[in-house]
Amino acid sequence: MERIGFLGPHATFTEQALLSMPESASAELVPLPGNPAVLAAVRAGEVDAGCVPIENSVEGAVPPVLDGLVADPPLVIVREAVVAVRFVLVGRAGTAQADIRTVASHGHGIAQTRGWISAHLPQAEMVVSTSTSEAAAQVARGEMDAAACSPLAAEQHGLEVLADDIADNAGAVTRFVLVTPPGPPPAPTGRDRTTLALTTENRPGSLLGLLTELAVRGIDLTRIESRPIKDRPSDYWFHLDCSGHVADPAMGEALAALHRRSDRVRFLGSFPRTAGAAEPVSGVGAPAVPLHGADAAAYRAAEDWLAGLRNGART
Amino acid sequence: MERIGFLGPHATFTEQALLSMPESASAELVPLPGNPAVLAAVRAGEVDAGCVPIENSVEGAVPPVLDGLVADPPLVIVREAVVAVRFVLVGRAGTAQADIRTVASHGHGIAQTRGWISAHLPQAEMVVSTSTSEAAAQVARGEMDAAACSPLAAEQHGLEVLADDIADNAGAVTRFVLVTPPGPPPAPTGRDRTTLALTTENRPGSLLGLLTELAVRGIDLTRIESRPIKDRPSDYWFHLDCSGHVADPAMGEALAALHRRSDRVRFLGSFPRTAGAAEPVSGVGAPAVPLHGADAAAYRAAEDWLAGLRNGART
Amino acid sequence: MERIGFLGPHATFTEQALLSMPESASAELVPLPGNPAVLAAVRAGEVDAGCVPIENSVEGAVPPVLDGLVADPPLVIVREAVVAVRFVLVGRAGTAQADIRTVASHGHGIAQTRGWISAHLPQAEMVVSTSTSEAAAQVARGEMDAAACSPLAAEQHGLEVLADDIADNAGAVTRFVLVTPPGPPPAPTGRDRTTLALTTENRPGSLLGLLTELAVRGIDLTRIESRPIKDRPSDYWFHLDCSGHVADPAMGEALAALHRRSDRVRFLGSFPRTAGAAEPVSGVGAPAVPLHGADAAAYRAAEDWLAGLRNGART
């Protein structure tokens, strides 16, 4: 990849995530003004890939990214990375907390620090910036009094840390994904994740039926989200993260089954699960019993047996 | 087929069934002394096929045939036929009912006429013959006083009908099947039956899991029987009749899944369902909802889509 | 119980089973001429209970008993016992095998010794008696040359054992049950069996749905049989043995669910599982996962919680 887009300017949490991905090593990193802009640039071919946040351990899913992933034309995820989210309050050198009238941050940054700011800076207005790093830049330019951003952004913009660890919930992490146009998926590693979105027909049993298609083939879910479909009231896209890779026979058969049975299904990529990222949450929906016969060898043996039945081999 | 074995002598219900099958038209029909002998002759290559009863609407399954079908080497069913079972009491000309001390019939014939014989011929002993037609032959030879057999056997052996319709349950039918060594199955007709036998591992949920493999693919059951496994106490062979043909993608995928997940699975043939035979008993276990996407076109479309995902086509 | 009926005369396998049941200790044991006669005598009040065979490890279910149990008025099982079935060939003192022209036995006895008799006594006719003990009595009276019966019957009727262990399958056992009119079931022991029969509506998913009602409540199946329904072609009674007792909350709720959802359901009793009898065959259909919350305490806690919700308790 020659060019990879991300939510700029430099020093955002997204850039931190992107720098941890091997794809960034030899690529030009292109700051863009928003997550929708990142996805649009990938779709338009202006960049080869884009890095976007997909879920946060405190805030949950990132709705515009989920909605953007299922738009057209298709995109797929090829990599994930998890970044610990630590917020600092920054200002120009010498700023006293009592003098702060405006605090800028990205909408998610505001959501995660609102309690601290209300308690410590009751007189301040919270202003929405396009990114936490841009908020820091606004402070550096004198447009805002303070910002809630990453330590890296503070350093990059030459600002003073007025207060550390101001997030309302300590220990938050955000999972970021690298998306590209469709192409051959990364090779299976044995510890892979497959991301999907699908809609159900408005018919009894549809979702249960679709989850059963995964469960009978021993596929574990790690996440399920529902998002309203803007043009179909009372209807939802279900976003699923599953264990496994599209190249696995079990996953392939399950995807084919979902394709037959669901109204719309969108394959959003198979890629290595990162060590830091959520392990499979088996409880979400998974094989009724630890399935035997779910591995590739069992699939091959069964295919051979079936071929024999069909051509009448005297086995 | 040049030679087809059946339970002889001529004029048994089995021969009646066989004569209704198109395969009998140009074949030599070979009477044999029992259903196990018929299966053995097919396995030994002494005949090309054999006709055996598989279930009766009153007595249920025919245990030795079910057990024989799952023995080795494999056999498959290629045809079925349904015959109405009407029993007559026959004797030599001039026989008075009061003089009958012995009534011969096949074990199933005795089971189906025992009430009538006990009531009308309380003094008579019931003697087990190898077939209903052999019972008639025994009467003709003077070895027995009377027989419970088919009208055809009465006629063939020159006997007098002493009482008509002596079955305890009127309207009984028996389903017969034609079995051969494994070979390419009969072409699908769109109204086919597939017969299977499988064992479960002694693990929670096994049978439910196996039935779910059929249900999720829209495959209907028409019969389920359990038979003890002689060498595995407390374990069972489950005999299933399903709607569909091994050549159907849905059935093929289901069979492959059963092969992966069950302990032992035996494919016992795909063949046209006869008009007279039992229609699918949907209640036995079947799709949770009338599935869309269960037809061959949906399977092909899903396969194409999956292939595209795997090679990275930009669809 | 004052009077208990069984398939007579004395010395049948059924009497052996009955003698192993504590209920027989103080009761008059009444020999009757057939299993249907035993069930009829219980229904008519001529005896207080009846002992009948329900399944054999070689032959499978005993069809007339299964069919008889679901007839009207209702009967319930209160006890089970398992008896090893060992057949001997008996004759009057001095009988040579070469001289045997007739061998009597019960139909099941014939079915289980047919191979041996065909091989060793090819010249003999097999005659159906109402019981193995009656067959021995016929030999004692000189009406038959030989009988296939139990060692006990041989002894009782003063006959000589001409050949031992003549069953085609060694090690067979038969399970017998003691049935009574409905009444309070035997107290739970913690190792109980509940026997049911039910019919499904001829609708997709019915059987799978009914088995799911058991599985979700952690109830294990030990046996499933299908029997044609004489007056409803293509329809079946399903006979189920389950782990647990009607007094258990889980079983109670499951039975109530089956009552709501199935076409017809017949409770055939809760009673202690005997040591010799089949252990639960988990594979037949059972909880998807080892359920927590399936014990009585969890049911009570859940009921209390629900009552609180309904009356608005501020818990």
Place this chain on the structure above:
Amino acid sequence: MERIGFLGPHATFTEQALLSMPESASAELVPLPGNPAVLAAVRAGEVDAGCVPIENSVEGAVPPVLDGLVADPPLVIVREAVVAVRFVLVGRAGTAQADIRTVASHGHGIAQTRGWISAHLPQAEMVVSTSTSEAAAQVARGEMDAAACSPLAAEQHGLEVLADDIADNAGAVTRFVLVTPPGPPPAPTGRDRTTLALTTENRPGSLLGLLTELAVRGIDLTRIESRPIKDRPSDYWFHLDCSGHVADPAMGEALAALHRRSDRVRFLGSFPRTAGAAEPVSGVGAPAVPLHGADAAAYRAAEDWLAGLRNGART
């Protein structure tokens, strides 16, 4: 109810929703500074009930409200209302769009109008207010140049509508709920909704198992959301809306089953479904087949039958 809290000041969308609920007719409506403040005031007993938004047709769930509902002590929903969300851009009389440097709104208001504001007011900063009505008040006080709020707030604060229908997605609706401390639920109406939250044990099949408990009892889902659990990484609260009422036997039994099987289950109320609110989205997970026997009469009949079995009634 004497006092009902809502997100103030007056003229918020929340107040619009509250005014449509009959409970507001005779109550004092108490404006509070945020949705968490509303829930806290109900818990503290400072108000008798509180009105909060729960989901928006464009933005999806309202995370802090979902998280707040499952906090302690318990709260329950007793009413819902749906309000069409129409945003207008307002300013003081005579304001020209070109002069607008600051646009205030609630975070959700900003999220729903960001596209329009970026396109039409590229020079403006978006400032987060505690409510859309407070944003209008800030404009009226001269603290902000413009606000994105409801027509009602524009009118109430004497502001001029500078642009109408500025939401990025037309036709959005928000569903609001009225919450109280636990108490007897509103009487069933036959068209009720029950709201739940539950966590699964991190075990294969847990979620599928829990959804099956609803499905087997004919209970339809209308919404499923997952929310991270702050103190249990990789674990989720699942928020479910179901058809039916806690007083219904089917729902009661299902709730009791969830209580037994899930790790934590929170009953969040049974209340009438409003005409405007989402109809059951059957596809989300629902009975495999249109269940018979799911109505109260069938439950009563089954209970009676079970009681008879347990006490041995000769029915």
